[in-house]
Amino acid sequence: MSPRVNSAAIRRLNVIRVFHALRENPNASQAELGRLTGLDKATTSAVVTQLLDDGLVERTEGPRARRIGRPETALAIAPSAGLLVGARLEPRTIRIVTTTLAGTVLEHVQIPGSTDIGTAADLLHEGIDRAVAASGEGLPVRGVGVGIPALMDREGRLVLAPNLGWRDTPIRARLEAALGAPVYIDNDTKAAAMAERLFGVCRDVEDFVYLTGHSGVGGGLFLGGRLYRGAQGFAGEVGHVTVVPDGRPCGCGKRGCLETYVSESAILAQAAERGRDLPDLGAVTAAARDGDAVVIALLDEVGERLGIALSHMVNLMNPALAVLGGNLSVAADVFLPALNRALERHALEPLRRDLRLVVSPLGPDAVPMGGIALAMEGFLSAPMPVEELLRR
Amino acid sequence: MSPRVNSAAIRRLNVIRVFHALRENPNASQAELGRLTGLDKATTSAVVTQLLDDGLVERTEGPRARRIGRPETALAIAPSAGLLVGARLEPRTIRIVTTTLAGTVLEHVQIPGSTDIGTAADLLHEGIDRAVAASGEGLPVRGVGVGIPALMDREGRLVLAPNLGWRDTPIRARLEAALGAPVYIDNDTKAAAMAERLFGVCRDVEDFVYLTGHSGVGGGLFLGGRLYRGAQGFAGEVGHVTVVPDGRPCGCGKRGCLETYVSESAILAQAAERGRDLPDLGAVTAAARDGDAVVIALLDEVGERLGIALSHMVNLMNPALAVLGGNLSVAADVFLPALNRALERHALEPLRRDLRLVVSPLGPDAVPMGGIALAMEGFLSAPMPVEELLRR
DNA sequence: GTCTTTTTGATAGACCGTCTAACTAAAGAC
DNA sequence: GTCTTTAGTTAGACGGTCTATCAAAAAGAC
Numbered sequence: 001m002s003p004r005v006n007s008a009a010i011r012r013l014n015v016i017r018v019f020h021a022l023r024e025n026p027n028a029s030q031a032e033l034g035r036l037t038g039l040d041k042a043t044t045s046a047v048v049t050q051l052l053d054d055g056l057v058e059r060t061e062g063p064r065a066r067r068i069g070r071p072e073t074a075l076a077i078a079p080s081a082g083l084l085v086g087a088r089l090e091p092r093t094i095r096i097v098t099t100t101l102a103g104t105v106l107e108h109v110q111i112p113g114s115t116d117i118g119t120a121a122d123l124l125h126e127g128i129d130r131a132v133a134a135s136g137e138g139l140p141v142r143g144v145g146v147g148i149p150a151l152m153d154r155e156g157r158l159v160l161a162p163n164l165g166w167r168d169t170p171i172r173a174r175l176e177a178a179l180g181a182p183v184y185i186d187n188d189t190k191a192a193a194m195a196e197r198l199f200g201v202c203r204d205v206e207d208f209v210y211l212t213g214h215s216g217v218g219g220g221l222f223l224g225g226r227l228y229r230g231a232q233g234f235a236g237e238v239g240h241v242t243v244v245p246d247g248r249p250c251g252c253g254k255r256g257c258l259e260t261y262v263s264e265s266a267i268l269a270q271a272a273e274r275g276r277d278l279p280d281l282g283a284v285t286a287a288a289r290d291g292d293a294v295v296i297a298l299l300d301e302v303g304e305r306l307g308i309a310l311s312h313m314v315n316l317m318n319p320a321l322a323v324l325g326g327n328l329s330v331a332a333d334v335f336l337p338a339l340n341r342a343l344e345r346h347a348l349e350p351l352r353r354d355l356r357l358v359v360s361p362l363g364p365d366a367v368p369m370g371g372i373a374l375a376m377e378g379f380l381s382a383p384m385p386v387e388e389l390l391r392r
Numbered sequence: 393m394s395p396r397v398n399s400a401a402i403r404r405l406n407v408i409r410v411f412h413a414l415r416e417n418p419n420a421s422q423a424e425l426g427r428l429t430g431l432d433k434a435t436t437s438a439v440v441t442q443l444l445d446d447g448l449v450e451r452t453e454g455p456r457a458r459r460i461g462r463p464e465t466a467l468a469i470a471p472s473a474g475l476l477v478g479a480r481l482e483p484r485t486i487r488i489v490t491t492t493l494a495g496t497v498l499e500h501v502q503i504p505g506s507t508d509i510g511t512a513a514d515l516l517h518e519g520i521d522r523a524v525a526a527s528g529e530g531l532p533v534r535g536v537g538v539g540i541p542a543l544m545d546r547e548g549r550l551v552l553a554p555n556l557g558w559r560d561t562p563i564r565a566r567l568e569a570a571l572g573a574p575v576y577i578d579n580d581t582k583a584a585a586m587a588e589r590l591f592g593v594c595r596d597v598e599d600f601v602y603l604t605g606h607s608g609v610g611g612g613l614f615l616g617g618r619l620y621r622g623a624q625g626f627a628g629e630v631g632h633v634t635v636v637p638d639g640r641p642c643g644c645g646k647r648g649c650l651e652t653y654v655s656e657s658a659i660l661a662q663a664a665e666r667g668r669d670l671p672d673l674g675a676v677t678a679a680a681r682d683g684d685a686v687v688i689a690l691l692d693e694v695g696e697r698l699g700i701a702l703s704h705m706v707n708l709m710n711p712a713l714a715v716l717g718g719n720l721s722v723a724a725d726v727f728l729p730a731l732n733r734a735l736e737r738h739a740l741e742p743l744r745r746d747l748r749l750v751v752s753p754l755g756p757d758a759v760p761m762g763g764i765a766l767a768m769e770g771f772l773s774a775p776m777p778v779e780e781l782l783r784r
Numbered sequence: 785g786t787c788t789t790t791t792t793g794a795t796a797g798a799c800c801g802t803c804t805a806a807c808t809a810a811a812g813a814c
Numbered sequence: 815g816t817c818t819t820t821a822g823t824t825a826g827a828c829g830g831t832c833t834a835t836c837a838a839a840a841a842g843a844c
Contacts, residue, residue: 004430004431004802004803005402005405005406005801005802006402006801006802006803006829006830007399007402007800007801007802007828007829007830007831008802008829008830009402009830010397010398010399010401010402010801010829010830010831011829011830011831013397014397014830014831029792029793030792030793031791031792031793038396039396039831040831040832040833041792041793041794042793042794042795042831042832042833042834043830043831043832044793045793045794045795046830046831048793049794064840066840066841067790067791067840067841068789068790068791068840068841068842069789069790069791069792069839069840069841070790070791070792070793070837070838070839070840071791071792071839071840072791072792072793073792073793151742159742160742206623207622207623219708221708221709223615223616223620223622224615224616224618224620224621226616228615228616228709229616229710230599230615230709230710230711230743231598231599231710231711231712231746232710232712232742232743232746233710234710234740234742234743235708235709235710236708236710237707237708237710237740237743238707238708240707240740241703241704241707241708242700242703242704242737242738252740252741253741254737254738254740255737308634311633311634312633312634312704312708313708315629315630315632315633316611316613316627316628316629316630316633316704316705316708316709317613317620317622317627317708318621318622318623318624318625318626318627318628318629319622319623320623320624345634345646345647346634346646348626348629348632348644348646349644349645350543350551350552350624350626351622351624351626351629354623354624396831396832397830397831398800398801398830398831398832399799399800399801399802399829399830399831400800400801400831401801402800402801402802402830403800403801403802406801406802421821421822422821422822423820423821423822431802432802432803432804433821433822433823434802434803434804434805434822434823434824435801435802435803436822437822437823437824438801438802440822441823458811458812459811459812459819459820460811460812460813460818460819460820461810461811461812461818461819461820461821462808462809462810462811462819462820462821462822463810463811463820463821464820464821464822465821465822
């Protein structure tokens with residue numbers, strides 16, 4: 001049965017619109033919010049009044065434009081309205097960020113993780129408590145968002161992490177019980193794509209793909225103005241797209257997967273095979289910049305293979321933008337020419353012509369900020385997702 | 393600026409829900425429609441009253457369930473409410489279908505096409521006039537939907553058809569001026585996917601991919617309950633996904649595209665290269681069934697290559713269902729084993745495990761019925777109130 | 785300094801939705 | 815004939831957005 005659509009649903013939708021407009025434009029006036037959202041000024045007034053009453057928005061001493069007419073009163077998301085928590089959960093490290101409801105970062109915490117998923121969840125719980133304590137004096141936690149390098153289903157169960165040995169854990173339920181706050185949890189790359197959309201380089205882009213490298217290689221699809229999760233929640237597994245038939249064996253049991261060539265560990269392994277023992281991707285990139293022909297050739301191959309996979313995405317999904325994040329941004333400038341050559345060879349010209357290719361500006365906080373994005377969306381559309389319906 | 397959301401928008405949404413529920417369940421009662429759509433019975437009553445007043449719905453002599461209580465009054469989409477026209481426009485043949493607003497087929501027309509896009513458009517215009525004249529006595533045409541084997545942008549301009557030499561033609565505007573009815577026009581495979589969703593095998597599926605072979609190979613993506621068009625409208629170009637590095641040259645200028653191996657002409661060409669001169673795909677399939685090892689090996693390769701491309705789609709989009717249509721359904725049973733082997737080798741296990749693979753039941757009318765689907769959706773969600781539309 | 789102009793923001797009232805609750809209608813059950 | 819049950823209608827409550835109007839507050843004209 002589909003959710004009911006009534007006046008309350010409309011209001012909720014318009015509250016979300018105004019909230020995001022104000023988040024993107026701090027110190028905006030009511031009149032400006034009306035222009036930004038397309039809402040009537042009477043409606044805007046009603047919505048803003050509600051947000052003020054709810055304590056989510058407050059009047060500020062914004063800089064006044066010295067203009068003719070009655071001066072506007074500046075508004076902003078109230079820092080006292082509560083906290084959001086975002087986290088990246090990985091076996092080696094757990095990274096936690098707390099922000100205001102507007103997404104302004106308050107605290108960073110980084111702690112060691114655990115290869116045991118249960119222990120890792122406990123550590124995350126402790127870390128969040130610590131980060132929240134450091135952030136506010138009695139501020140309520142409005143939502144916790146977590147990104148995990150694993151196949152996550154739509155109910156927040158960890159289904160499988162091929163490289164980590166994690167499987168079948170109802171981690172969302174577990175954390176929600178422990179934390180006593182709403183928990184939103186998803187694949188780390190999907191979370192990062194959301195961060196790119198809300199805080200990064202894709203704010204006005206309705207259709208983009210996000211590619212990231214870390215232990216593996218992940219893809220996040222933002223299609224038609226929504227994060228696309230797929231039937232089971234597993235969409236975007238670009239790391240396991242075959243780029244070399246019968247190629248290198250992968251942790252997933254197949255062969256020739258993209259991530260057996262372009263993940264950090266894969267690049268280091270290939271470098272070692274060619275007689276270059278390097279500690280990390282930074283060293284690899286440095287060697288390439290120093291003119292080491294073997295390493296340059298290797299990164300050329302990396303770019304080419306990434307380009308093949310991206311070409312598939314371009315041909316299939318016709319995105320307006322492709323974002324390279326995670327480790328991929330470290331070496332991006334070195335392999336970009338090869339990647340572009342691969343695009344020219346494999347992507348259909350009219351689709352490639354208007355494709356923009358950018359490096360993520362979010363750095364190592366992309367995934368935790370993705371958690372913030374998930375929590376923010378979850379908090380705002382908590383009761384009922386009308387947006388979905390109205391987009392059809 | 394986003395579209396305004398007000399009470400009228402809610403009503404429009406609920407009208408659409410009720411309409412589709414009634415289309416899928418002819419002779420349903422108001423009470424049943426309320427249960428199907430989740431709407432309150434008062435709301436259902438209001439919506440049905442409006443639809444009756446507008447003449448879109450009529451009371452029928454449906455079979456009455458002999459049950460306790462007041463008997464229901466059966467409803468149905470009124471055949472007198474108008475016509476929809478669907479068409480497939482190709483250089484060789486133009487196929488036209490007319491239906492009621494409910495999608496019940498009234499007339500089929502098939503006429504020769506033209507390799508000149510302008511001439512083809514004129515022929516389509518004439519053919520539609522003929523089909524409409526044969527269908528109804530003064531029934532208004534509520535919408536015309538057309539599927540074309542070309543890259544179509546979101547405004548209904550034909551951008552490029554690599555194989556046909558067609559490019560840059562504002563065909564939607566042209567037809568709309570000529571026909572005097574709203575025209576909805578899209579890539580043929582996208583249209584066929586819509587047909588599959590409204591009339592075919594995907595009625596309850598929110599996430600599926602549609603693969604079809606004709607002159608080329610096309611893909612239609614239905615993601616998250618919507619037809620996905622991509623940033624420019626070009627999404628789904630699976631025919632130009634590279635499946636063989638440096639493989640056979642393609643009309644698009646690249647090499648190794650899927651459609652250079654699995655389109656009908658490509659299969660015939662490959663058969664000829666191997667000493668089997670066969671007239672069409674039916675003959676190829678027959679030869680394979682008769683045990684011709686060369687042809688069997690060829691179709692195995694076809695299945696394998698299709699499987700590689702489908703694996704990319706599965707890994708990237710995690711669909712619940714993949715539909716094979718067009719020519720692909722002719723030989724499907726022969727190459728299906730090879731296709732499944734390719735899926736096992738290239739698609740991630742948790743994504744493949746729950747994937748259903750089916751052959752389209754719509755046959756050669758898939759694209760024209762897709763036109764019907766486009767026209768129906770267009771008519772229902774036209775920005776104007778339905779009443780206004782009916783006055784045209 | 786005063787008046788006019790301009791813009792912001794609030795508010796009343798029209799209008800249009802859905803939903804609750806009460807009602808009427810029409811059949812079978814007894 | 816009366817009761818029970820289900821279908822469908824309708825009045826009224828409630829809550830949205832939108833139009834129109836008004837008060838407030840500043841700059842500019844004089």
